[in-house]
Amino acid sequence: MRVLLVEDNAALAAKVRAALIEARFVVDHAADGEEALFLGETEPYDVVVLDLGLPRLDGLSVLHRWRAAARTMPVLVLTARGAWTEKVEGLNAGADDYMAKPFAIGELVARLQALIRRARGVARPEISLGHGGEVTLDTVAATVNLEGTPVRLTGLEFRLLAYMAQCGARPVSRTELTEHLYDQDFDRDSNTIEVVVGRIRRKLGAGLIETERGLGYRIALPVGKAGPST
Ligand code: CA
Secondary structure (H helix, E strand, O other): OEEEEEOOOHHHHHHHHHHHHHOOOEEEEEOOHHHHHHHHHHOOOOEEEEEOOOOOOOHHHHHHHHHHOOOOOOEEEEEOOOOHHHHHHHHHOOOOEEEEOOOOHHHHHHHHHHHHHHHHOOOOOEEEEOOOOOEEEEOOOOEEEEOOEEOOOOHHHHHHHHHHHHHOOOOEOHHHHHHHHOOOOOOOHHHOHHHHHHHHHHHHOOOOEEEEOOOEEEEOOOOOOOOOEO
């Protein structure tokens, strides 16, 4: 999952970024409102953390302009402690959740994961995959089991599997995967989508990810289910 972190306080941004990477997010960081506006308008983020007090363009204006441009990604706003008017303004501007500073970073991560699940219509963090339901993916604990046995995936492998799992039965193109799995600076050459899919198939079974000619990939779901098992 790819997150845009908009925060001008460098120390706080570094702490949040580290926690998000630990939770297997891909993180792009913007330190002012204009950069945030541009990135949010042009890149497909799964969720955004938006500080309201920002240089160059304030966070509320950024959010208003994203929503006016029909950018619908879930947005969690960071407000100053006790500033209840900021919460109201943020929610009115189209925010999906808010947290007041200072906040516990673990709670921020949990709320972002919940926002992503809600946006994709997946209610619980555990998802069963494979035609026999043999693979279990826990999006909160960031673990994967094959027939009850834990399997170690790299961060990139996990992100690809988790993204596909939340897309359900629809095919997902390589372009879409690329946009959601890598940050701007990632060296993509040795980690192309095809290579990552091949590694996942070796670890979790060749049938788990099916190739749809001309469309991309489709995740195998338990037989008889149209969407991810939740
Ligand atoms: Ca600020």
